[in-house]
Amino acid sequence: MVNKKVLFVLVLVLALSSLLAACGKKETTSSPAPSTETAATPAASTEATAAPSTDPVASLSGKKIALLIQLSLGTFSAQYIDGVKEQVEKLGGTVQVFTAENDMAKMASNLDAAINQKFDGILIDHGTTAALEPGAKIALEKKIPIVSFDSELSLPDITALEQGDQKMAEQTLTQLGKDIGGKGSIVKIWVAGFAPMERRQIAYKAFIDSNPDIKEIAAFGAATNNTALDTQAQMEAILKKYPKKGDITAVWAAWDEFAKGAARAIQQAGRDEIKVYGIDLSDEDLQMIQDPKSPWIASAAVDPKDIGRVQVRFLYQKLHGDETPAKVVLDPIFVSRDQLPTTQVSTVDLGQHVKGWGGSEQGYTDWLKQLEQLSAKK
Template sequence: MSKKLTSVWLALTVVLVLVLAACGNKENNNASGSPAALESPTASAAASAEPEANAAIESLKGKKIALVMRFNTGTFSAQYVDGVKKQVAKYGGTVTVLASDNDLGKLAANLDSAVTQKFDGILIDHGDAAALTNGVNNAIAAGIPIVAFDSGLNAFEGVTNLAQNDQQLAEFTLEKLAEEAGGKGNIVKIWVAGFPPMESRQVSYKAFLEKYPDIKEIAAFGDASNPQLDTQNKLEAILKQNPNKGDITAVWASWDEFAKGAANAIKQAGRDEIKLYGIDLSDEDLKMIQDPTSPWVASAAVDPTSIGTVQVRYLYQKLNGDTTDPVVQLEPVFVHRDALPKDKVITTAELSQYVEGWGNSELGNTEYLKELEVSVGAK
């Protein structure tokens, strides 16, 4: 054999030995059974992410939330506040309600107080942009998240604004009024300026009058300070000025507190030919609509308890560091007496059995918020 051939065989032998040695090492490593050696990158990432997720959920517990309200009047507001409190409690937090008695100065002071007291998060109900500008800016500068309901704070970056589809609320009730009145007649409007949802409802009302030229507005009024009693007194006077059947076909009330006062006035005057259409719905309102002797026949609304629940969810998303939509719109439903049972009185908790789309919204809910509820409930 030549020297050249011998060299080639020696080289091949060396390569074979090295390959066999490498295989042996690989088998030994695999046989060691070390968890670190067996664990895949995906499994490792999942294992490290779990403690982080648990820590994030724990960090959301024990939050102090301020609810700054322009007014806290009537059963709609009561059910809304109940929705807020129950949802915050499910997340292991507490709520302090700061009501302002429809006083814009007090409203601004309450927001300032919430910032000064360093609440973890702030909810605003029926705020006013002009009155709250400084307070909102101070909250943003302090890193306190804000979610507002029906407050018109859209110009503030970082604030999430919940709003009912107020134009649709008005359209639902006004279209039913026109249908049941046969497209003609005299109506009374109860409405008040200065509130973002009211201004939106007025847009639909103007369009309604243009659409139905044979429907005439013969009177309009409204005062938010003492809405139920004030409405009753003023409508009683209007009824006396229009004493004959046919003088007034219907009354449109842009808020359920107005509707309750109007219903009392019409019923006490014995004017059962006049129908009443309202906006918003609470247990008290629903009971009145179900009463066959009541003039109040229909209303359009979003479940007030659900509003509070959804608002809290978005605040906790912010507390978790999520980026939330600047505007979240809540879609209303229309409730007419004809859709309700005749043999029993129901509450808004049972209304979903008769009116599709009512209550139990999943809007704003996330998997980690569901886990937070479970975690808090387990203790």
């Protein structure tokens, strides 16, 4: 009887032990709930890490930009480069300038160097299709975006900037025609082989064709490492060839370096009856136009710093993945001496006297402005 009671107790203990063991397993299996929350934390963290890739600062700050220049000459080029550097730095990037000194083989080599050094984006100033197209195709294949300025280079994925060259030529030629009363003898200073020059020539030919009483008596021009000085020497020779007052009514110069050289030659010769009309405008040019003794009295231009700024904005749009136009035409402004005060002004404050000058908003998106603000805080 006692043995049966003992046996009964042992069976009961074993049953209770099994039950407790089962309960223990249930508590253990229910514990993964917290671990599921813990697992969710890395997922959220991964999502949080991925999010900044869409943030302009995370994706675009610190970009390395290459600026390839065919010929850096005079204050116009200096101010253009300043505009590029200013805008890139505001966006948190850095710029390296490669100057070819008018050597197309060197410019092509500079493009190859920019690709091999893995710059994030490339800006091109002037340059020919023959020299640049092979390298540009490689850059585009490697997903390095390109924005050009006044270049012959033309490929589907490149955004090309130009100054509205025909309009600039029309503005200066129209004023020249009015000032000389629609008749006279003029000298043209121009050079072939540059895309902007070719566009300006279209307007010049139309002007000559529609003004039969205005005659071109001389034409010359060459882009050299000392363009203004060489132009001055050539203009001095033209003045000797036409020594009498009235032989030359006016000079039309298709580039500010040409206008500077011609104006100096005319002023030194005392031929104050001859007036000069130019294209492009820098601080140095503006000083000459404001000088009442200078024969250079008017020019049409885009603020060179604005050109650099706008070019950079469209490059960053490409880096951001935005759709950009194939061509961007910058609006030129006509500037004449009679618009200006007697006190010296610079291109920085020229907008106070000439409506529309400087401060272009072209290519300025809201996210670019945001990127500038965020980069400024770093």
